[in-house]
Amino acid sequence: MLENYSNDYDVKCKLDTCKTYPAITDSERGEIVCGGCGLILVENMSDASYENNGYSQEDFMKLARTGPATSLTMNDKGLSTVIGTNKDSTGKALSNKTKYEFNRLRTWDQRSKSRKTATLSKAFTLLHGMKTKLGIPDNVVENAAYLYRKAVNAKLTRGRTMASLVSASLYAACRENNIPRTLDDVAEAGNVERRILSRDLRTIIKKLELNLNQYDTSSFISKISNNMNLKEKTKRDAFDILKRCEKEDITAGKHPVAQAAASLYLACIMNGEKISQKKFSVESGVSDVTIRNRAVLIKKTLKLIE
CATH class of the missing domain: 1.10.472.10 (Cyclin-like)
Known part of the structure; x- marks a missing residue:
């Protein structure tokens, strides 16, 4: 059965054979389709994008049709009710009686919001x-x-x-x-x-039945080396060491940050950069003992010479 669009949903096909297939969003037709059997799960999706390409406030006021895009990072998703200042559409001040009514409206608007x-x-x-x-x-x-x-x-x-x-x-x-x-x-x-x-x-x-993959270890090499201002050659050598470790199958089950720190430590030794294991430990958040053990295993497996 087709359903109307809502932001608070998790669309899944009810067929057992389609559980492993993702739901595909067709923005042009405003539909969500099952990736396995092609069944239309959701239709009549509202356009949450914002088509204005203006870069100034004047362009925004002229070209705006739908307003800014909705966002899940706002408590009301960007669709809030705003009661303006005490002026009418022509810019004239409201009467005292009307001001009082609008102040009461603002008060009840605030009170009516749920916890x-x-x-x-x-x-x-x-x-x-x-x-x-x-x-x-x-x-x-x-x-x-x-x-x-x-x-x-x-x-x-x-x-x-x-x-x-x-x-x-x-x-x-x-x-x-x-x-x-x-x-x-x-x-x-x-x-x-x-x-x-x-x-x-x-x-x-x-x-929530999340399936989180392990981090890519190479991304931690970039992060740690940039924070410690290491040489570009040291970073490339660390990537090379990590690639050789993956070929030797010694990265499985190892802490990715510790593996990255140990690869960088050995690359620093090879390039003459004198940085202690303690500094790598502080920067990476992994104990120096763990980094030392990973470095010993890498040197022994890859037969590196200091």
């Missing part, structure tokens, strides 16, 4: 703050807001803090989009304990 709306507003304010601290792209933040809304609808907020759930949603979104951010980075930005963040992340993965 869920106020909670979402606080959560997304925290999410935007973490986005600025960690340098997260907008599409990842949008995905994190989507995961947090699913967690709220699944009633996972009971017994858990808002900050830990927002942080767990953001980390899961980073994993889905292969944005290299560690649990320690997200925990520090969200001001939550790593233990609590890890616990709530496991809950979200289990309850």
